[in-house]
Amino acid sequence: MRISERQRYDVAANRMNKAREDNVGMLDMLSTQKKINAVSDDPVSAARVIQERGRLKNLEQYQKNILYSRGYLERTESAISGIHDGLIRAKELAIAMSNDTYDYDSRDAAAREIKEVIDGIVSLGNTTYGNRYVFGGFRTQTPPLSSDGKYGGDDGAIFLQIDENLFRQINVQARQLFEASEEELQGGHFNMVHTLNTLFEGLKSDDKEMIRSSLEELDFQMSKSSSYQATLGSIQNALDSAGQRVELTDEMSREAVSVLEDADSYKSISDFNRTETVLQSTLMASNKLLQPSLLNFLQ
Amino acid sequence: MPGLYHTLNIGAEALFTSRQGVDTAGHNIANAQTDGYSRQRVNAEQRKPLEARGIVIGNGVFVKNITRAHDQFLEKQINKTNQDKGFSDSRQTELKALEGIYSPELNASISDELSGFFNAVGELSNFPEELTVRTHVREAAQNLVSAFRRIDSSLKVQQANINQRIMGETDEVNILLNQIADLNLQISAIETTEAADANDLRDQQDRLLQDLSTKMNVNYYQSDQGMLTIMGPNETLLVDKGYASQVGVAAKNGDSNLVDIVSIDAAGNTKVITNGIENGKIKGYLDVRDNVVESLLAKNNEMAFNLKDRVNEVHRQGFGLKDYGSSMGRDFFTGSDSVDNAAETIDLSGIISESTDAISIAATPGAPGDNVIANNLMRLEHDKIMDNGKASFKDFYANYVGSFGLDVVRSEHIDQANNILMGDLKARREAVSGVSMDEEAMNLLKWQANFTASSRVITTVDEMLETVLALKR
Numbered sequence: 110m111r112i113s114e115r116q117r118y119d120v121a122a123n124r125m126n127k128a129r130e131d132n133v134g135m136l137d138m139l140s141t142q143k144k145i146n147a148v149s150d151d152p153v154s155a156a157r158v159i160q161e162r163g164r165l166k167n168l169e170q171y172q173k174n175i176l177y178s179r180g181y182l183e184r185t186e187s188a189i190s191g192i193h194d195g196l197i198r199a200k201e202l203a204i205a206m207s208n209d210t211y212d213y214d215s216r217d218a219a220a221r222e223i224k225e226v227i228d229g230i231v232s233l234g235n236t237t238y239g240n241r242y243v244f245g246g247f248r249t250q251t252p253p254l255s256s257d258g259k260y261g262g263d264d265g266a267i268f269l270q271i272d273e274n275l276f277r278q279i280n281v282q283a284r285q286l287f288e289a290s291e292e293e294l295q296g297g298h299f300n301m302v303h304t305l306n307t308l309f310e311g312l313k314s315d316d317k318e319m320i321r322s323s324l325e326e327l328d329f330q331m332s333k334s335s336s337y338q339a340t341l342g343s344i345q346n347a348l349d350s351a352g353q354r355v356e357l358t359d360e361m362s363r364e365a366v367s368v369l370e371d372a373d374s375y376k377s378i379s380d381f382n383r384t385e386t387v388l389q390s391t392l393m394a395s396n397k398l399l400q401p402s403l404l405n406f407l408q
Numbered sequence: 409m410p411g412l413y414h415t416l417n418i419g420a421e422a423l424f425t426s427r428q429g430v431d432t433a434g435h436n437i438a439n440a441q442t443d444g445y446s447r448q449r450v451n452a453e454q455r456k457p458l459e460a461r462g463i464v465i466g467n468g469v470f471v472k473n474i475t476r477a478h479d480q481f482l483e484k485q486i487n488k489t490n491q492d493k494g495f496s497d498s499r500q501t502e503l504k505a506l507e508g509i510y511s512p513e514l515n516a517s518i519s520d521e522l523s524g525f526f527n528a529v530g531e532l533s534n535f536p537e538e539l540t541v542r543t544h545v546r547e548a549a550q551n552l553v554s555a556f557r558r559i560d561s562s563l564k565v566q567q568a569n570i571n572q573r574i575m576g577e578t579d580e581v582n583i584l585l586n587q588i589a590d591l592n593l594q595i596s597a598i599e600t601t602e603a604a605d606a607n608d609l610r611d612q613q614d615r616l617l618q619d620l621s622t623k624m625n626v627n628y629y630q631s632d633q634g635m636l637t638i639m640g641p642n643e644t645l646l647v648d649k650g651y652a653s654q655v656g657v658a659a660k661n662g663d664s665n666l667v668d669i670v671s672i673d674a675a676g677n678t679k680v681i682t683n684g685i686e687n688g689k690i691k692g693y694l695d696v697r698d699n700v701v702e703s704l705l706a707k708n709n710e711m712a713f714n715l716k717d718r719v720n721e722v723h724r725q726g727f728g729l730k731d732y733g734s735s736m737g738r739d740f741f742t743g744s745d746s747v748d749n750a751a752e753t754i755d756l757s758g759i760i761s762e763s764t765d766a767i768s769i770a771a772t773p774g775a776p777g778d779n780v781i782a783n784n785l786m787r788l789e790h791d792k793i794m795d796n797g798k799a800s801f802k803d804f805y806a807n808y809v810g811s812f813g814l815d816v817v818r819s820e821h822i823d824q825a826n827n828i829l830m831g832d833l834k835a836r837r838e839a840v841s842g843v844s845m846d847e848e849a850m851n852l853l854k855w856q857a858n859f860t861a862s863s864r865v866i867t868t869v870d871e872m873l874e875t876v877l878a879l880k881r
Contacts, residue, residue, distance in 0.1 A: 113447075113842020114440040116835060123831070148510050149503075149820065152813025156806040159519045163802045166523035167789070170530045177534050241537065241777055247770065249777030250537060265775055268783050270530055273790055276783055402845035407853070 114402075121395040128388040135381040138372045145370045154369040161366045167273065168359040174269045175352045178279040182348070185243045185281060186341045188236040192286075192301075193334040195226045195233070200327045203308055207320045220312035227305045231256055234287060244283035253283065258302020260288045271351045277344065286337055301330050410458060410465060412869055412876065418468035419865035425452050425469050426862055429855030432474060436843045436851075444615035446476035446841035448607055476607040479840050480630075483614055486833050487621040487628075491687040493830050494622035496823040498692030502570055503700065503816045509562045510809045518711065519805045521555040524548045526789040532769060533782035537729070542764035546756065549740070553754050556712045560751040563705050570697040571666050577623055577690050578655045578669060584620045588613060588636055589652035596633040596649075610634060624688035641684030644671045655681070666697065700815070705751070707808045711794065711801060713750035716741040718788050726768030726781035734773040738766055 137146055148155045202219045205211065211219075234254030236243050245253035247265025254260060264284060268276040289298045299307065304326045311319030432450045439445040451474065455467035510517070528541075528548035535541045591613045598606040613636060620626055620638070626646065627639045638647040646653050651674065657667035658678065669685060670678040685691050723740040727733055743754040759766045769785070770778030794804035 110835075111839045111842065111844055111847075113838040114845050115842050116838045118441075119834075119838075146511075147507050147816075148809055148813035149507055149816035152810045152817055155813050156810025159517070159806040159809060160802060163519050163523045163806075166520070166527060170527040174530060174534060239535070241535075245777065247772060247775030247778035263772070263775060265772065265778055265780075267777060267779055269533060269779075270783065270786055274787075403849035404845055407849060 117399065121399060124391050125388075125395060128384065128391045132381075132384040132388045135377065135384045138377045139374075139381050142372050142374060142377075143370050144372045151369075158366055158369050161362050161369070164273075165359065165362050165366065168355055168362065171271050171273075171355045172352070172359070175271050175348055175355065178269050178271065178277065178348055179345070179352075181238050181243065181279050182341060182345050184236060184238040186338065186345075188233045188243065189281075189286075189334055189337050189341065191233045192230050193331065193338065195230045196301075196327060196331045196334060199223055199226050199305055199308060200324065200331065202312075203320055203324045203327060206312055207317055207324065209317075213315050216312045216315055220309050223305060223309045223312060227258075227302060227309065228256075230302065230305070231258065234283070243280060244286075246280070246282060246284075254287060254302075258287065258300050258306070260284050260300075271348065272355055275351065277347060277351070279344070281337055281340060286333055298329055299326060301333075304330055410460060412873055415872075416866060416869045419862055419869060421455075421468045421470055422862035422865060423859060425450070425471050426855045426859035428471050428474075429858065430852060433848045433851040433855065437845070437848050440843040440845065440848075444611050444618070445843070446478045446607065446611050446614075447843045448474050448476050450474055473603045473605060474607065475605055476611065477841050478610075478614075479837070482833065482837055482840065483617075486830075486837060487618060487626075489826065489830050489833055490618055490621040491625050493823075493826040494624075494689035495687050495692040495695075496819060496826045497622075498573075498689040499696055500692075500816075500819045500823040502566070502693065502696040503819055505569075506563070506566055506696070506700065506704070507813070507816055509559060509566075510812065517805075518552075518555050518559065518708075519802050521548070521552040522715075522789070522801055522805070525552045526786055529769075529782055529785050532767070533779040533786065536769055536779045536782065537776045539764065542729075542767050545767060546760060546764055549756055549760075552715075553741070553756060556708060556751040556754050559708050560705065560712075563701050563708070567697055567701045568665065570693050570701070574669070574690060574693045574697070575657050575667060577693070578657055581620065581623055581690075582652075582654050582656075584616050584623075585638075585647055585652040585654065588616050588620070588638065588647050589650050591616070592635040592647070593650045596635050599633050606634060622689055624690045625686045640671065641681045641686065642671075642679070644679065644681055644684070645673075646671075700812075704808070704812065706747075707804075709747050709750040709752075711751075711804060712743065712754045713747045714793055715788075715801060716743045716750065716754055718791075718793055719785060722781060722784045722788065723768055725771070725784075727770040727773045727775070727778075728768040729765040729770075729776055732763070732766045732768065733770075733776075736768060736773075738768055740767070 138144060145151050145155050145158065202222060206216050206219050231254050234244055235252040241249035242251070242253050242262070245251065245262035247267070248262050251261060253262035260283070262283060264282050265280075266278045266282060267280040269279050271277050287301050289300050304323060307326070308320060308323040310316070311323055429450050429452075432448050436447050451472045452469050453472040455470050457464045457467050459465070525545075525548045528545040532538075532541050532545050591609055595606045595609050595613065598604050598609065613634070617626075617628065617636065617638075625641055628636050630636055635649050636647060637645075637649075640646040640655075644653070646655075653674065654672040656670050656672050656678065658670050658680070660666045660668045660682075668680050668682045669690065671681050672678050682694065685694060719741055720739045724737050726738075727736050728738070732738070738759055739757045740760055741754055742757045744750055744752075769780070769782035770776070771780035772778050789802075790800050792798055792800055792803075794801060795807075799807060
């Protein structure tokens with residue numbers, strides 16, 4: 110084949126161009142440390158990166174939600190165990206004071222302590238986390254428990270998303286805890302604070318019969334608070350396992366994104382060096398190649 | 409009967425031929441780097457011999473003609489490939505420009521803004537009463553809306569750019585058509601005799617034809633006098649002898665911003681030929697403008713429309729905070745009722761922009777801690793809403809960006825293939841028509857030697873003449 114003058118230059122120019130293009134491409138990869146710098150670099154991976162990045166953002170939010178839920182639950186739990194402790198103390202006092210060995214003065218003192226227990230339970234019932242009343246259902250901005258033990262919250266169940274398509278209730282519906290249902294009222298049971306008030310009245314009026322009757326009622330209230338504690342425990346377990354799962358997914362997604370878009374830095378450095386060498390040798394060869402023709406040798 | 413003057417004449421003609429050889433070699437060397445130049449060669453031929461006294465006597469040399477080394481079938485192939493290459497070139501360039509809009513480096517992609525919005529709603533689900541969180545939701549929604557609009561407007565800007573390019577290309581086509589028609593006349597004027605070849609003009613003609621075929625699909629044939637007849641899209645006669653018809657643009661039906669391509673004949677009648685353009689640069693531009701950009705716009709609109717619709721549907725079931733605590737039925741987003749301009753018009757509804765308390769995420773009135781609707785909103789993120797219930801918003805976005813990316817890659821590959829093919833054809837053309845310095849150096853040597861020898865003939869005849877003249881003293 111005849112090789113024309115233009116062809117010699119064109120070939121050299123094309124080769125140099127190609128070498129430089131490769132070189133710049135590798136420099137791009139090296140400086141961004143990313144394999145995908147444009148969608149067309151690898152459309153399939155780019156689409157997956159978009160999805161995985163979206164998922165990562167979600168997972169971040171789920172982790173925040175789980176953290177918040179934990180705090181919320183811990184606060185709730187400590188309030189309920191406080192209430193439980195108060196009931197235990199009340200029961201201790203009731204058992205002791207139903208005994209004939211105590212006199213009026215002791216019962217009066219006990220009554221004062223019960224008053225404090227009542228105040229304590231009311232204040233625990235109005236526990237807040239952040240600026241939300243944890244026992245108020247959806248009515249988070251008004252104290253759910255009045256000083257006479259009336260429950261003013263609603264039955265709102267607050268759900269938070271802790272995983273894709275997984276919502277968990279993080280509050281307990283506390284009406285059951287503080288208020289006796291219609292059925293229970295008919296069965297001779299009372300509200301929590303009302304029960305304690307009965308004990309208080311019994312102690313105040315030195316009425317041993319009344320104290321004894323409130324004893325049974327206290328047992329009923331304690332069974333309620335301990336069942337709430339159990340519920341909280343199971344929610345927390347579920348949160349823990351969801352948390353682990355979310356963390357694991359997060360790790361996996363991060364790895365997937367990294368595999369898809371991160372350049373292998375050892376490989377990209379060696380690739381860059383390779384293109385550098387190609388470029389230099391092309392330049393050198395072109396310089397030599399473009400010089401001579403027969404004209405250079407004619408005298 | 410030939411005499412000494414005959415011999416002198418042979419020498420003179422040989423001298424002329426040799427000089428012409430050097431001349432043409434010089435012309436070749438001068439044009440070694442000229443685009444589209446075909447090397448020329450001097451065709452020397454013996455003169456018709458004389459017959460005298462029964463013997464045939466050679467009558468010297470003359471320059472029969474100067475021809476160019478040229479392969480017209482190769483030229484046809486180049487012009488066909490030029491059309492493909494023009495198409496893939498312009499398509500590739502424009503797709504690359506569009507790709508920037510969807511660059512993964514851009515953090516504010518729709519997908520990210522969607523996550524941002526739904527995460528803000530998630531945060532609101534945690535803290536339904538917090539003013540700051542509500543403001544955050546509004547800002548995230550604003551960002552999302554802006555992302556839809558930015559993509560919409562970026563795409564439209566690109567579309568307008570491409571439209572401009574198409575208009576520019578038609579102007580260039582007209583210049584080419586006029587030049588080719590002019591050359592037709594010039595060539596036919598020169599090539600009236602068989603010996604005369606308008607080599608350089610034909611080179612120019614070939615080059616113009618190559619430029620023209622890069623731009624759109626054309627058919628042509630060449631008459632004996634070297635005149636080109638060119639048929640364009642839809643069998644429109646573009647060039648006939650010295651006549652060139654013109655192409656122009658006219659506002660496209662229904663969309664006054666974009667243009668159709670029309671042909672204008674001698675009588676000034678116009679005919680839309682947009683659909684007849686099947687190849688070349690202009691087709692590449694048309695394809696990106698009318699198909700690629702339109703489909704991307706449609707996808708963006710589809711997402712914006714469905715998002716607006718579904719979010720509103722859920723949001724309308726919610727109660728707000730404070731002043732809005734006992735009323736429901738409020739829209740979150742506003743926008744056009746038609747899918748066609750959903751992305752352009754999507755915005756926060758007036759009431760939401762006015763007060764964040766209007767963000768309604770409670771399922772019951774007067775319940776500030778109620779996050780039921782917020783949770784319902786969050787479900788939309790993963791619900792399979794798009795593509796007839798087959799894809800979530802993000803799946804849909806990732807899919808359409810991904811398939812656009814594949815289109816870019818495909819067109820890149822096609823463009824590369826065309827470049828290689830073109831390179832190959834050009835190499836073949838160069839092999840036939842290109843100037844080789846070595847060869848021209850040889851030609852120079854050859855003709856120079858010939859020139860020297862021919863001048864020798866003349867000096868010899870001169871001496872002989874002197875001898876003859878000296879006979880009579």
